[in-house]
Amino acid sequence: MAPAAVTRPEVRSEPTAYDALKKHFEEYPEQRFEHPHKWDVSRSDIYAENTWHPIFREMREAGPLHFIPESPFGPYWAVVGHKAIQHIEALPDVFSSSWEHGGITILNRLTEEELAEAGEDSRELPMFIAMDRPQHTGQRRTVAPKFTPSGMAEMEGEIRQRTGELLDTLPRGEVFDWVDKVSIELTTGMLAILFGFPWEDRRLLTFWSDWSGDTELASVRALDKVRWEILKEMGAYFQSLWVERTHDKEPGDDLISMMIHSEAMNQMRPEEFMGNLVLLIVGGNDTTRNSMSGFVYQLDKNPDQRKLFEQNPDVIPNAVQEMLRMQTPLAHMRRTCTEDTEVFGQTIKKGDKVVLWYLSANRDEEVFENPDKLDLTRENARRHIAFGYGIHRCVGARLAELQLRILLEEMHKRRIRVHVAGDIERVRANFVHGFRKLEVEVTEF
Ligand code: HEM
Numbered sequence: 001m002a003p004a005a006v007t008r009p010e011v012r013s014e015p016t017a018y019d020a021l022k023k024h025f026e027e028y029p030e031q032r033f034e035h036p037h038k039w040d041v042s043r044s045d046i047y048a049e050n051t052w053h054p055i056f057r058e059m060r061e062a063g064p065l066h067f068i069p070e071s072p073f074g075p076y077w078a079v080v081g082h083k084a085i086q087h088i089e090a091l092p093d094v095f096s097s098s099w100e101h102g103g104i105t106i107l108n109r110l111t112e113e114e115l116a117e118a119g120e121d122s123r124e125l126p127m128f129i130a131m132d133r134p135q136h137t138g139q140r141r142t143v144a145p146k147f148t149p150s151g152m153a154e155m156e157g158e159i160r161q162r163t164g165e166l167l168d169t170l171p172r173g174e175v176f177d178w179v180d181k182v183s184i185e186l187t188t189g190m191l192a193i194l195f196g197f198p199w200e201d202r203r204l205l206t207f208w209s210d211w212s213g214d215t216e217l218a219s220v221r222a223l224d225k226v227r228w229e230i231l232k233e234m235g236a237y238f239q240s241l242w243v244e245r246t247h248d249k250e251p252g253d254d255l256i257s258m259m260i261h262s263e264a265m266n267q268m269r270p271e272e273f274m275g276n277l278v279l280l281i282v283g284g285n286d287t288t289r290n291s292m293s294g295f296v297y298q299l300d301k302n303p304d305q306r307k308l309f310e311q312n313p314d315v316i317p318n319a320v321q322e323m324l325r326m327q328t329p330l331a332h333m334r335r336t337c338t339e340d341t342e343v344f345g346q347t348i349k350k351g352d353k354v355v356l357w358y359l360s361a362n363r364d365e366e367v368f369e370n371p372d373k374l375d376l377t378r379e380n381a382r383r384h385i386a387f388g389y390g391i392h393r394c395v396g397a398r399l400a401e402l403q404l405r406i407l408l409e410e411m412h413k414r415r416i417r418v419h420v421a422g423d424i425e426r427v428r429a430n431f432v433h434g435f436r437k438l439e440v441e442v443t444e445f
Contacts, residue, residue: 006244009236013203017210018428018436020226021217031220033072040071041078041357041430042106044216047331048428053372056080056360064344072219073106076334076353077346080360082367082385084344088335088354089390095335095354097392098132099124102336105215105431106355114221123228125275129283129392136391139276142262144395146194146255152398154253155193159403162189163410170442175422178438183292190403191284195277196254197241208234209285212278215431235274242273255280280396287329288400290427290434292407294327297438300420302374309376310445313412319376320404325384326374331359331433333388359433361385417445 015023025032035043039059046052059066064081079085088095097104103124110123124130128139145151166185170176188202197205211230217223241256251257259273268276299306308315337352348354362384363371375381387394394400411418422439 006240008198008201008240009233011204011233011237012230013207016207017214017217017227020223021214021220021428024220024223033216033219035071037068037070039066039078040068041360042068042071042073042076042355044428044430047430047433048426050426052359053363056357056363060360060364063346065346067346073215074108074353076106076355077348079354079356080364081344082361082364082383085356085358085361085385086389087343088356089388089392091341092132092391094338094341096132096338097130097136097333097335099126099130101338102334102353103130105334106332106353107215107218110224118225118228120228123224125231125278126269126272127275127279129279133391139268139272140395142259142268143255143276143280146258147395147398149398152402155399156402156406158193159190160406160410162186162193163403163406164413167410167414167416170416172442175439175441178296178418178440179289179293179435180437183289183435186292186403186407187285187289190288190399191281194255194284194399195241195280196245196252196256201237204234204237205281205285206289208278209282212282213286213432214429216429231278234278238274238277283394284396284399286432286434288403290329290432291324291327291400291404293435293438294329295323295404295408296418296440297420297424297435298323298326298374300418300440305374305376306417309408309412310415310417313409315376316405316408316412318378318381319408320401321381321384322374322376322378323404324386324401325362325368325378325381327433328359328362328384328386329433330386331430332357333392358385358388415444417443419443 033043039055041052041055046055059078059080064084065077065079067075068078069075079088102109115121128136131139163186166182170181184206188205191197191205192199192202208230211227218227242260245252245257245260248257251261256277299309309319333356335354335356337348337350337354339350341348365371367383368380387397418440420438421441423437425435425437427434427436
């Protein structure tokens with residue numbers, strides 16, 4: 001018997017995180033962050049203006065990790081070398097991901113006083129990306145089966161069909177925003193399929209993801225409060241989906257049903273269930289979206305490589321890796337040191353914040369020859385660490401790769417060539433690395 005219709009809670013869908021932050025700084029310009037240290041790569045302007053390359057290059061030349069004593073996020077270690085990041089990620093007990101120590105982004109935890117002032121117990125949703133072993137292992141296992149090669153094979157047909165249909169609707173001879181029309185549409189569509197999320201509301205996934213993933217916004221206290229309210233609305237919305245699926249007689253094959261009916265779920269508290277759903281939405285959203293925009297931008301900037309792609313579609317699987325390396329949709333992840341440790345000649349103290357700059361590691365000259373050049377046939381493109389490394393390596397990596405490969409294949413099949421033909425606006429953030437707007441025009445090759 002079908003369950004009684006579950007009413008969805010009221011949720012807001014504006015303002016966007018970007019508009020809220022912009023407005024806030026216009027009203028309170030004195031609250032803008034200052035970055036006096038020349039190597040403080042937490043500054044978001046270098047990502048918005050695409051000027052980060054020489055700074056990281058200079059840092060890598062000087063060594064694989066550096067202590068930055070002063071930043072709006074407090075002191076931190078900036079790890080910029082490929083080998084050093086892998087070394088640290090291979091020691092997850094020494095370099096913790098857990099909220100209790102500080103979580104996974106450069107942000108500081110709220111203090112007891114700040115929480116008391118806000119009248120809240122916590123603003124940290126339990127999710128396995130921010131857990132250490134053994135909890136991490138058990139919870140990751142709940143969702144991992146959805147992302148196996150056979151799980152992916154089941155989704156391939158649907159993703160391909162949707163991608164093709166969308167590409168067929170793109171206007172010709174007209175400038176349009178690739179981010180909005182293609183990257184967001186494909187990413188939210190895929191997540192809606194994955195979660196069995198109501199189709200008409202799919203853009204909410206982007207709205208929520210933007211609010212939860214912006215580190216600068218989260219460090220402005222007034223906005224963090226709004227952010228938290230919005231995340232609670234998202235929680236309530238997912239709760240309604242959960243209730244609905246719990247009553248399903250035949251469990252569906254969407255991720256929410258899978259989690260509800262998995263054995264490990266019995267050991268998960270409702271907050272953990274919600275936290276992990278949020279993780280999957282955010283994890284799969286900005287990241288894949290920005291890879292899709294990065295593709296188009298990079299091909300346009302490198303006509304020799306575009307020609308290669310157009311003449312030889314066999315390069316596509318490797319091209320996906322190379323484009324992930326070049327884009328690196330998450331600029332950093334953070335760890336906190338749990339005991340005094342020596343890393344490449346430097347002593348990291350217990351309690352120190354350690355920020356792993358994937359964006360820099362993927363341009364490390366010691367691993368990648370001529371790293372700033374897009375090379376679709378690069379032999380070791382797969383060594384990029386855009387998905388991280390070690391026990392927390394992205395659980396959705398195969399799904400992301402699948403979507404990106406399909407997008408390139410379907411573009412190739414239709415002989416679509418995309419030209420950047422208007423405004424480019426990059427995300428002003430030190431965590432999500434990507435595009436807010438990318439105006440393009442489509443022709444045929
Ligand atoms: C973890 C990147 C797509 C879900 C991560 C991490 C990175 C990352 C850097 C952290 C790794 C570490 O700490 O070592 C990316 C990129 C993507 C992408 C660049 C797209 C191009 C996805 C998708 C999903 C997803 C499509 C699911 C729908 C997750 C989850 C984790 C994670 C659940 C936590 C894994 C753990 O802690 O064990 N991702 N991701 N990601 N990602 Fe992704």
